[in-house]
Amino acid sequence: MSERAAPFFCPYCGDEDLRPNEQGHGAWECAACSRAFQLKFLGLLAPVTSGDSTGGEEI
Numbered sequence: 001m002s003e004r005a006a007p008f009f010c011p012y013c014g015d016e017d018l019r020p021n022e023q024g025h026g027a028w029e030c031a032a033c034s035r036a037f038q039l040k041f042l043g044l045l046a047p048v049t050s051g052d053s054t055g056g057e058e059i
Contacts, residue, residue, distance in 0.1 A: 007039060 007028060009016050015032035029036045 005039070010035065011037060 007018060010018060010030035010033060012035050013030060013033040015030055017031040018028050019031065021027035021029040021036050021038075023036065023038065026039045027036065028039065
């Protein structure tokens, strides 16, 4: 994956004036609140199947 996913707004103040930060991949800075943050993809979640015991209805 070479394309970078860009956030649409700052997670702290909600402003849309974001720029890539020099800290590296996934790092962004907000011009409105002067905060820097980093986004990181953690992975895909496993699908939930009907056989899982997640507090379903008892018979």
